[in-house]
Amino acid sequence: MGRRKKGEKVDGWLILDKPVGVTSTQAVAIVRKLFNAQKAGHGGTLDPLADGLLPIALGEATKTVPYVMDGVKTYRFTLKFGEQRSTDDTEGEVIQRSDLRPSDDQIRAALPAFIGDISQVPPAFSAIKVDGERAYDLARGGEKVELAPRIIRVEDFRLTARPSADEAVFEVRSGKGAYMRSLARDLAQHLGSVGHVSALRRLSVGGFTEKHAISLDALRGLFSLDAPGALGHSPAAFEHLLPIETALDDIPALALSATEAIRLRSGQPVGLLHRQDRDRIRGFTPGGMVCAMSDGKIVALTRYEAGEIVPVRVINH
Numbered sequence: 001m002g003r004r005k006k007g008e009k010v011d012g013w014l015i016l017d018k019p020v021g022v023t024s025t026q027a028v029a030i031v032r033k034l035f036n037a038q039k040a041g042h043g044g045t046l047d048p049l050a051d052g053l054l055p056i057a058l059g060e061a062t063k064t065v066p067y068v069m070d071g072v073k074t075y076r077f078t079l080k081f082g083e084q085r086s087t088d089d090t091e092g093e094v095i096q097r098s099d100l101r102p103s104d105d106q107i108r109a110a111l112p113a114f115i116g117d118i119s120q121v122p123p124a125f126s127a128i129k130v131d132g133e134r135a136y137d138l139a140r141g142g143e144k145v146e147l148a149p150r151i152i153r154v155e156d157f158r159l160t161a162r163p164s165a166d167e168a169v170f171e172v173r174s175g176k177g178a179y180m181r182s183l184a185r186d187l188a189q190h191l192g193s194v195g196h197v198s199a200l201r202r203l204s205v206g207g208f209t210e211k212h213a214i215s216l217d218a219l220r221g222l223f224s225l226d227a228p229g230a231l232g233h234s235p236a237a238f239e240h241l242l243p244i245e246t247a248l249d250d251i252p253a254l255a256l257s258a259t260e261a262i263r264l265r266s267g268q269p270v271g272l273l274h275r276q277d278r279d280r281i282r283g284f285t286p287g288g289m290v291c292a293m294s295d296g297k298i299v300a301l302t303r304y305e306a307g308e309i310v311p312v313r314v315i316n317h
Contacts, residue, residue, distance in 0.1 A: 010037040011059035011317065012241035017213040018046055018054040030216065031056045034223050034237070043068030043205055043247070047181075049089050052202035053213055055247070063313040064247045064301065067289075071206025071250075072155060075172045077197050079184040082166055084194035088123045088181035092196075101165045102191040110190050111157045114183060119149045123181045152178040167198070207249040214240050244315060245291060245298040252284055253291045254302075254309065261294035264302065264311050273307040 014035075018027050024045045032040035041062045043055035052075075057065050081101050086092035102110075122128055128147060153175035161169035172180065181197050188195030203210060222237040245253075260270045270292075272281050284290060284304045292299045292309060297317055302309040 050200035078199040
């Protein structure tokens with residue numbers, strides 16, 4: 001007989017407005033403890049010195065984390081010209097200086113070179129693994145870390161404010177794996193100067209936006225207000241949990257009959273070859289993902305192949 005998991009069965013997404021100074025791992029641990037959830041994970045690391053959206057998956061929602069991590073993200077960051085730092089943000093030591101300050105027109109003229117599929121070298125102080133070790137652990141230990149460039153996608157990159165000659169504020173829409181610290185570093189160098197990120201906020205992740213978010217202080221307050229001394233029993237806090245399928249809004253959905261739902265839950269594919277199924281599968285892409293639903297709840301993440309949907313991840317409510 002398997003050992004019983006600690007905590008309660010809590011399923012859904014909590015969109016946390018993470019404060020500066022808290023790591024993504026710490027934030028997940030705090031939320032998991034507050035909800036007394038058996039399992040938790042997050043939809044994409046956010047630097048400790050950054051604030052903003054950190055989607056946290058509880059319970060069965062952890063099965064949809066990869067689809068959130070693959071989603072487009074929006075950031076706002078401030079680039080401070082004149083100092084390049086070892087970490088490409090305010091935490092590191094100054095390793096190079098420059099007196100050159102580009103004009104607004106020069107900045108805007110440079111931005112198209114950083115839009116589309118571009119090559120980017122991640123920061124040495126990042127969570128990327130090198131021979132099984134985190135790059136930031138090696139860098140903090142004094143080792144010289146050289147990471148290979150990777151292709152990332154930047155959909156939009158705009159100058160939105162210029163508080164001073166030393167600072168420029170940008171908004172960026174980017175795909176998976178894009179580092180804002182690298183983007184800031186490379187833009188400054190492209191303009192003949194050096195620079196680092198002095199402030200960074202994540203504004204959206206996939207379909208999750210700031211309207212879905214709750215701050216850590218506000219979340220803690222709901223638990224202490226509704227259930228002093230007790231974890232996982234705050235009705236007001238649970239109102240902020242979003243359904244698992246919220247993370248899959250851009251994936252085609254298929255409504256199942258009760259019999260089809262039973263087949264999928266048992267790991268069996270469901271055939272969709274009958275004439276009456278034509279309307280149901282309209283718009284499905286061969287090999288593409290489909291969110292299978294029953295009674296308004298997700299049953300499984302499936303793949304549409306050869307006229308049937310094949311379960312990839314079954315969701316146990």
